[in-house]
Amino acid sequence: MGVLYDYFRSSDDEAVAELMARIDGGPLVREGGSPVEDAVDGKGIDPPVVLGQVVSFALDVPWDADLTGERLIWPAAAGQDLEYEGPWVVVLSERARDALAQIPDDRLPDLADRWSRIEELSHYSDTQPELMLSRLREFVGLARRARTNGDSIYCWICL
Template identity: 60%
Template sequence: MGVLYDYFRAADDETVAASMAATNGGPLVGAAAPPEADVVEAKGVDPSVVLGQAVSLALDVPWDVNLVDDRLVWPDAGAAAAGHDGPWVVRLGDRARDVLAALAEDRLPALADRWSRIEELSWGEPAGMLPVLRRLVGLARRAQASGQHLYCWMSL
């Protein structure tokens, strides 16, 4: 079983903490999800490396582990340091959200094809990444339009 990654949008870190409390740590997909949750399931697409490479391809810049600028927002740093073994939520930098939101539809097929060829996605089918990219771009657009941020819930 791989690591699960669910991307979602929220107004702020406090809203995320409240959602995590309401769902006992998530996930935000399924029967326990708040009805207002806007979530994209993206198994195997971690924020720093895999999504970061999509952002680097979109910008046509070399990938860097800090490109997405994600930071832990739940649980708090004390719980994480005390050996909390998941799940976790990170907030993505707004630049990553804005890069994804700005992608034109006609760029998505070629970008998804290039993205599918990165080493970390070698397990998948190239055609399978286009729907994932479209869902992530849509989520980023909705987050940007509503003044919200992108977050990633992850669990082992």
């Protein structure tokens, strides 16, 4: 099945902990239903590598594994247990949020095309540029709403 990723926005780490308690650890995007929060189904898009590459394209900088600046925020014990299989939540840096939020609409098709061709997505069948454009619009929209509301972007992860 692979790793699951749901990206969402929230006001702060405490609100995320409360959300996780309320929904019994997730997920945020449920098949056949509405997302629990303002969320995007990540479908194989991990924060440091796959999302990090589109952030690098947006910033016009070389990709680096630390570019999205994710930091574990829930549960605290997950960082101490090497066998922990999730779920857990990381928060992305403001730099990553703002890089996505500031992508002009007219750049989206080019960035989606570049993103569709990264090696890490080569084994997926649904990464044609037009599909990746739709996905990128979802991420950019989430980032714009997060920035407008003073929220951070979080990623729920589960093996």
